[in-house]
Amino acid sequence: MTLSGGERPNHSSGGRGQTLFKYQRSIAESRSARCAASARRAWRPVGSGAALIVAIAFAACTALPSATSLDRPVSHALAEPESTPLGQALAPLEAAHPQQSGYRLLTDGTEALQMRVALARAATKTLDLQYYVAAEDSTGKLLLAAAFHAADHGARVRVLVDDLNLKDSERVMAALDMHPTIEVRVFNPFGGAQASFFTRTTNIFTEIGRFTRRMHNKAMIADNEVAIVGGRNVGDEYFSASPTVQFRDLDALVAGPIVRDVSASFDAFWNSPESYPLSALKKHSYAEQDLNTIREALRAYWRKNADAYGAKPADPTPLAQRIAQVQLPLVWAPAEFDFDSPGKVAAPKDAYVSPPMQRLVELLHGARHEVLIVSPYFVPHDAGVHALGELTHRGVRVAVLTNSMAATDNIAVQAGYSPYRKPLLENGAELYEYRPQPGDRDEEHEGYRSRASLHVKAYVIDRSTLVIGSMNFDPRSAHLNTELVLVIHSARLADQVAALFDRAIAPSTSYRVRLATPVETAQLRAIGAPVSGLVWTGEEPGNGGPYLANWSLDPGAGVVRNMLTGLFLLLPVDSQL
Numbered sequence: 001m002t003l004s005g006g007e008r009p010n011h012s013s014g015g016r017g018q019t020l021f022k023y024q025r026s027i028a029e030s031r032s033a034r035c036a037a038s039a040r041r042a043w044r045p046v047g048s049g050a051a052l053i054v055a056i057a058f059a060a061c062t063a064l065p066s067a068t069s070l071d072r073p074v075s076h077a078l079a080e081p082e083s084t085p086l087g088q089a090l091a092p093l094e095a096a097h098p099q100q101s102g103y104r105l106l107t108d109g110t111e112a113l114q115m116r117v118a119l120a121r122a123a124t125k126t127l128d129l130q131y132y133v134a135a136e137d138s139t140g141k142l143l144l145a146a147a148f149h150a151a152d153h154g155a156r157v158r159v160l161v162d163d164l165n166l167k168d169s170e171r172v173m174a175a176l177d178m179h180p181t182i183e184v185r186v187f188n189p190f191g192g193a194q195a196s197f198f199t200r201t202t203n204i205f206t207e208i209g210r211f212t213r214r215m216h217n218k219a220m221i222a223d224n225e226v227a228i229v230g231g232r233n234v235g236d237e238y239f240s241a242s243p244t245v246q247f248r249d250l251d252a253l254v255a256g257p258i259v260r261d262v263s264a265s266f267d268a269f270w271n272s273p274e275s276y277p278l279s280a281l282k283k284h285s286y287a288e289q290d291l292n293t294i295r296e297a298l299r300a301y302w303r304k305n306a307d308a309y310g311a312k313p314a315d316p317t318p319l320a321q322r323i324a325q326v327q328l329p330l331v332w333a334p335a336e337f338d339f340d341s342p343g344k345v346a347a348p349k350d351a352y353v354s355p356p357m358q359r360l361v362e363l364l365h366g367a368r369h370e371v372l373i374v375s376p377y378f379v380p381h382d383a384g385v386h387a388l389g390e391l392t393h394r395g396v397r398v399a400v401l402t403n404s405m406a407a408t409d410n411i412a413v414q415a416g417y418s419p420y421r422k423p424l425l426e427n428g429a430e431l432y433e434y435r436p437q438p439g440d441r442d443e444e445h446e447g448y449r450s451r452a453s454l455h456v457k458a459y460v461i462d463r464s465t466l467v468i469g470s471m472n473f474d475p476r477s478a479h480l481n482t483e484l485v486l487v488i489h490s491a492r493l494a495d496q497v498a499a500l501f502d503r504a505i506a507p508s509t510s511y512r513v514r515l516a517t518p519v520e521t522a523q524l525r526a527i528g529a530p531v532s533g534l535v536w537t538g539e540e541p542g543n544g545g546p547y548l549a550n551w552s553l554d555p556g557a558g559v560v561r562n563m564l565t566g567l568f569l570l571l572p573v574d575s576q577l
Contacts, residue, residue, distance in 0.1 A: 067276045072185075074271050075158065077263035078126045081224035086122055086255075089324035090225060093332070094256050101256030102330030103488060105496055109240030110310040112232055112251050113139055116220055117311050119253075120146035122319035123155045123222035128266050130219045132470070133165045133233035136172045139241050140234050142311045144172050145298040148179065152295070157182040160270055162215040163189040170278070175286050175294040177278050184278040187215040187269060188345055213345040215269065216481035218470050219262055226319070227254045227262045229486060230468055231457045238455070241309045245409065247455035248434070248504075250374075250497070252468055252486060255323065255330060261337035265484055272342035333490035340482035356471050356485040357478045361387070363461050363487070370397040372460040372501045376434075376453070378402035379416040379474040380424065389427030400424070401504055403454045404433035404511055404536075406556035413474070421513060422533055431513040432505040435538060436556060454504075458497050466494045507539040507548060511555060524552055 081087045093102060106112040120127055120143070127150045134140060151157045159173065163186045166173075177184040221227040230251030236242040238249055254262065269275060286294070306312050315322060322328040338355040364371060364387065371391060378400060380388065388398050408414045424431055434454040459467040469485030471477045488494075504510055516524075516535045524531050529552065536551040 067273050067280075070277055070280050072275075072277050072280075075156075076267050076271075077128070077221070077260070078224040081125075081259075084124050084223040084225060085318075085320035086124075086223045086225040086323070089320040090255055093323070093326075093330070097256075097332035099257075100332045100334050101254060101258035102332050103255075103335075103486075103490070103493060104253040104328065104330055105493065106228070106230070106251040106253060107500065109232075109238060109246070109249065111314075112228075112249070113143070113239040113241070113309070113311055114313045115251075115253055116143055116228060117146045118313040118319045119220060119222045119226060119228060120150045121313075122226065123150045123157075124153070125155055125223050126221075127151075127155050127157045127223075128160075128219070128221040128263065128270075129158070129234075130160045130215075130217050130266050130269060131234050132162045132214065132216045132218060133235055134159070134161045134173070135165070135233075135235035137236045137242075138305060138309055139236050139239045139311065141172060141298065141301050142306060142309060143234055144176060145302045146311075147182070148176060148295060148298050151176075151179050151181045155181065158266075158270060159184045160187060160215075160266070160275060161185075162187050164214050172294075172298075173278060175290070178286050178288055178291045178294070185270065185275040186278055186281060187272070187276075187342075188213065188274045189276050189281055213348065213480050214482075215342075215345065216470050216477070217265070217269065217339065217484045219266060219484065221259060221263055221266060224263045225255065225259055226323075227259045228252070229254060229262060229470075229484060231455050231470060236309075239309070244451070246452045248452055249455040250458055250468060250500075252488075253330075254486065256332075258335050258337055258486070262484075265337070265339040268339075269342050269482075272346065274342055274346045331490055331492050333488055333493065335489060336487040337484070338487065339484040342482065344480075344482050354478050354483065356469065356483045359485065359487060360459060360467055360471070363459070363465060363467065364388075364391065367391055367396050367461050369462050370460075371399070371462075372458075372498060373398070373400045373473055374402075374454070374456045374458045374497075374501060374504075375400070375473040376403050376408070376455050376457070377410060377413045377417075377472040377474050377476070379413060379476075380420050381475060382423075384473065385420055385423045385427060388424065388429050392428030397430070398428070399430040399432065399501070399505070401432045401434060401454070401501060401510060404435055404556070405554040407434050407436040407451070407453045409453050416474075422515065425513070425515050425534075432510040433513055433536070434504065434510050437509070460494050460498050460501065463494045463498050464491045465489050466497055468497075507537065508546065511536040511538040511551075516552070520552070 078084070082091060090102075094100075106115055127147060129147065136144070147157050147159065157176075157179075159176070159182070161173070161184070166186055166189075173184045176182045218231065218233060219227055219229045228251050231249045232238040232247075232251050237245045237247045240246055302311075315327070317327065319328070323330075336359070338359045340354055340356060343349075344352055344354070371388075388400075392398050402417065403409075403414070405411075405414050405418075421431060434452075437452045457469060457472055461467070466488045467485050468488070469483060471483040471485050477483050505512070514535050514537070516531075516533050520535060521531055521533065532553055534552070536555050537548055538551075538555065539546045540549040
């Protein structure tokens with residue numbers, strides 16, 4: 001089997017360890033002067049705390065060499081994907097839809113999990129996974145088992161994860177990395193060559209600029225022919241399987257020529273100087289003889305848990321066959337794919353303009369009738385308020401759906417968003433906030449009731465163009481994180497997401513936020529109640545049936561969330577949101 005970029009060589013018994021030892025020794029020599037200087041700058045005569053500050057400065061200097069100097073072969077996407085079963089199945093469909101690719105929205109968490117498993121099983125040559133979060137919880141292990149299965153059947157598997165959440169996934173990842181055709185890399189590792197909690201924590205204070213820049217991309221690609229991109233990471237909460245929280249999310253299955261662009265994005269990050277072999281980070285390690293033990297453990301886990309978590313594809317027919325027989329409905333349409341350069345993290349520049357955000361801004365400027373925005377982390381800042389206000393002032397409907405304070409999983413972002421609610425409403429935008437709701441699968445998880453939180457990142461322009469991907473409407477997506485988006489020019493797909501939007505803003509699902517009237521404000525002041533200037537309206541159950549209720553403060557948030565929001569409003573973290 002010949003792959004573009006070459007196969008990954010088997011792990012040797014001594015070469016990698018010797019190479020790492022050599023570079024670890026050179027690190028100490030080459031950076032000792034800079035570390036000493038950092039320690040001197042950190043020293044301040046503040047009594048007993050000075051020694052701690054110096055220790056932090058020295059600990060933060062434990063770093064890695066350039067990734068390109070390690071045992072890290074350059075590799076690329078499959079050069080001739082049309083020869084694979086997926087490529088052969090798609091060939092007649094592509095011929096019937098020139099200059100277009102096929103799409104299928106994945107709105108349900110269980111279906112999104114099943115489609116990822118089906119995609120892994122369909123990969124005969126290559127399987128690439130790129131995720132901001134790749135947890136080793138129940139569904140995470142099931143997906144990793146599917147990737148292991150693909151490797152055992154001859155596919156080259158590349159797994160790229162961001163370092164920020166690596167602590168949740170390093171054990172099984174390290175075991176997979178022992179497979180001769182699986183390689184795991186970590187983007188922008190932050191803990192240096194040591195995995196200690198102290199080192200990673202102190203680096204937050206000494207290198208905050210680097211720590212806050214993350215790879216937020218989410219993609220899974222089989223044979224350079226079919227991919228899944230969107231908002232979902234790998235973890236139970238994204239696949240309707242968590243006992244505590246369920247993210248309402250959205251992905252797109254993508255087939256055809258546009259997948260080449262998704263693969264080019266993956267390759268750019270995979271071969272970036274910021275992508276390190278997992279083995280170079282001195283995380284968990286396994287002996288090569290443990291490979292069979294890990295394989296059998298993953299197989300046993302699959303046999304025991306695949307049915308319980310809905311991981312088995314509902315249709316056992318191989319994906320390539322389903323595509324060839326047109327059993328998997330796809331919407332064919334022209335599209336664009338935009339992604340940030342890895343340099344946005346590795347070598348940030350003030351002049352850098354994010355291609356995904358820039359394209360979204362261009363599409364918003366061109367809107368003629370309606371803009372629907374779904375962003376769980378929505379921090380428009382003054383520039384965003386002004387841009388959306390320009391649309392409403394020329395007659396374009398602007399409707400925004402984001403999380404309520406009670407539903408959000410990020411109170412800091414909620415604090416960043418809350419000051420812009422009134423300006424948005426004053427400029428004519430519609431504002432809806434998703435309510436926390438019971439999850440759908442509590443019967444299978446020991447009676448727990450999980451609560452839903454919005455995680456979809458999607459934008460619908462004039463019900464003719466759909467933008468879907470990893471990008472939120474916030475400064476973090478614009479300036480700090482790397483993102484990717486699909487811009488699909490399809491009224492059919494845009495209508496599908498618009499219909500989801502319309503259902504999501506129903507009063508039983510979301511609060512409608514509006515400006516308080518002078519009478520309502522006067523009534524609150526008369527009884528000494530807090531005045532926010534806003535009113536939330538939502539449906540509540542009653543003895544005579546559901547009724548509409550109003551709130552003058554964030555409903556259902558509770559004292560703790562309100563206090564934390566107030567605290568974050570006082571902190572200078574706005575640029576990090």
